[in-house]
Structure formats: C-alpha cells, structure tokens
Amino acid sequence: MNRVVSSLVLSVTMLLSSAAFAATTSYRSAMSGPSEQPPNDSPGASIATVVFDDAAMTMLFSVPFMNLVAGSTVAHLHCCTPESLIGTAPPAIGFDDFPVGVQTGLYERLYSLADPNTYEPAFLAAHGGTVDAARAFLLQGINSNQSYLNIHSTEYPAGEIRGFLVALANPVPEPSSWLMLSVGLAGIGFCAAKRRAA
Structure with missing residues (x-):
C-alpha cells in the first residue's frame, strides 16, 4: 500500500510541475x-x-x-x-x-x-x-x-x-489542472484511509 501512496504523491508532484499547470x-x-x-x-x-x-x-x-x-x-x-x-x-x-x-x-x-x-x-x-x-x-x-x-x-x-x-x-493555473490536482489529492486521502483501516 505504501507504494500506491508513494506513486500518487509522485504523480501529484509531477502534476504541479508539469505543463498541465501552464499559466x-x-x-x-x-x-x-x-x-x-x-x-x-x-x-x-x-x-x-x-x-x-x-x-x-x-x-x-x-x-x-x-x-x-x-x-x-x-x-x-x-x-x-x-x-x-x-x-x-x-x-x-x-x-x-x-x-x-x-x-x-x-x-x-x-x-x-x-x-x-x-x-x-x-x-x-x-x-x-x-x-x-x-x-x-x-x-x-x-x-x-x-x-x-x-x-x-x-x-x-x-x-x-x-x-x-x-x-x-x-x-x-488552468481549471482542468485544479481538477486533476483535486482528484490526485482525493486518491492519496483514500489510500491513506484504507491503509489505516487495514
């Protein structure tokens, strides 16, 4: 499960620095x-x-x-x-x-x-x-x-x-970038909550 959370954190970090955040x-x-x-x-x-x-x-x-x-x-x-x-x-x-x-x-x-x-x-x-x-x-x-x-x-x-x-x-940032960031953060929160429950 740690790998999933790490992957999501990495994905969100890359999103923040990517062209998706073109201004x-x-x-x-x-x-x-x-x-x-x-x-x-x-x-x-x-x-x-x-x-x-x-x-x-x-x-x-x-x-x-x-x-x-x-x-x-x-x-x-x-x-x-x-x-x-x-x-x-x-x-x-x-x-x-x-x-x-x-x-x-x-x-x-x-x-x-x-x-x-x-x-x-x-x-x-x-x-x-x-x-x-x-x-x-x-x-x-x-x-x-x-x-x-x-x-x-x-x-x-x-x-x-x-x-x-x-x-x-x-x-x-473009609105679509905020949406992708929100989805990524929600995914991290879901994985963290699932990990605590396990």
Missing part, C-alpha cells in the same frame, strides 16, 4: 489620445486585452475601439521604451489585418510567438534574427511596462490613441 497572463491597455506621443485631444478610446499563454507560446489580442476622429489605418504592439510607462518604441508586432477606414470596431487575433512572421522584420533583425531572442525581449518589455498598443488614423498618422500594457494578475 496565462492577462494584460490591459487603456488607450486614449492624451496617452499618445505627442498627446492629442482625440475622443477615441479602447480598453484592449492581451492574453499570453506560456505553454502554447501564443498571444491573444482583443482590441475594441471607438470614437476615432478619422478612419483607422493600422495598429501595432510597440516595444520597448527606455523607461516604464513613458517614451516611444518601434513596432514589434504589426496588425496587418487590422480593420481600416473605420472609427469604431473590434480586432481579435491569436498570434504565435514561435512564428518569425509574427514579428516586424526590423524588430526581429534587431534581436539577432532569432524568434527566441525577440520573444524574450518582448516579454521582458511587456512585463516591465515598456510596451504599448496604438491605433493610427488618417487624421493622426503617427498614432491617434495608445496605452501601455499592464499585467492584471499573477498567472493562474
């Missing part, structure tokens, strides 16, 4: 005209959400926007400014399929951070041309609040609204 980290970007560089008085706004999955190496962008003063032209994720929450940086990921010619809309897309085509060519080249180096630099910049989203328009070709990415919370 997602969510970020928000509150974009506005006054946050642009240089600031402007656009009434445009967005509360964008970015979700990074560290197991799949993906980044999901959800960018609703409204009230731009002119039609949208393009949008980017920029990285990395010299200081947190201030300054400018080159585009790291360009949203080539961003809706254009509209003042209100929604952009949603899942990007693979393992794909070199995700990154702007200049950003990739600036980091040795390797995906691993570009991804590491980008994630470090995002987590240091040195990365921002912005949307450009015909009225503001340099950018009408922008906002820095800020993490919402610590990574949280």
Whole structure:
C-alpha cells in the first residue's frame, strides 16, 4: 500500500510541475489620445486585452475601439521604451489585418510567438534574427511596462490613441489542472484511509 501512496504523491508532484499547470497572463491597455506621443485631444478610446499563454507560446489580442476622429489605418504592439510607462518604441508586432477606414470596431487575433512572421522584420533583425531572442525581449518589455498598443488614423498618422500594457494578475493555473490536482489529492486521502483501516 505504501507504494500506491508513494506513486500518487509522485504523480501529484509531477502534476504541479508539469505543463498541465501552464499559466496565462492577462494584460490591459487603456488607450486614449492624451496617452499618445505627442498627446492629442482625440475622443477615441479602447480598453484592449492581451492574453499570453506560456505553454502554447501564443498571444491573444482583443482590441475594441471607438470614437476615432478619422478612419483607422493600422495598429501595432510597440516595444520597448527606455523607461516604464513613458517614451516611444518601434513596432514589434504589426496588425496587418487590422480593420481600416473605420472609427469604431473590434480586432481579435491569436498570434504565435514561435512564428518569425509574427514579428516586424526590423524588430526581429534587431534581436539577432532569432524568434527566441525577440520573444524574450518582448516579454521582458511587456512585463516591465515598456510596451504599448496604438491605433493610427488618417487624421493622426503617427498614432491617434495608445496605452501601455499592464499585467492584471499573477498567472493562474488552468481549471482542468485544479481538477486533476483535486482528484490526485482525493486518491492519496483514500489510500491513506484504507491503509489505516487495514
């Protein structure tokens, strides 16, 4: 019976350190005209959400926007400014399929951070041309609040609204991981109770 309990303890320990506990980290970007560089008085706004999955190496962008003063032209994720929450940086990921010619809309897309085509060519080249180096630099910049989203328009070709990415919370394990952990712990408890009864 000791072997069964030991096996279950080992299984739960492996579960805790496995990819089943892959975490997602969510970020928000509150974009506005006054946050642009240089600031402007656009009434445009967005509360964008970015979700990074560290197991799949993906980044999901959800960018609703409204009230731009002119039609949208393009949008980017920029990285990395010299200081947190201030300054400018080159585009790291360009949203080539961003809706254009509209003042209100929604952009949603899942990007693979393992794909070199995700990154702007200049950003990739600036980091040795390797995906691993570009991804590491980008994630470090995002987590240091040195990365921002912005949307450009015909009225503001340099950018009408922008906002820095800020993490919402610590990574949280997937619900399925909690379920597997609970089953494992219940199994250990059952085996221990059965052992005491024997």
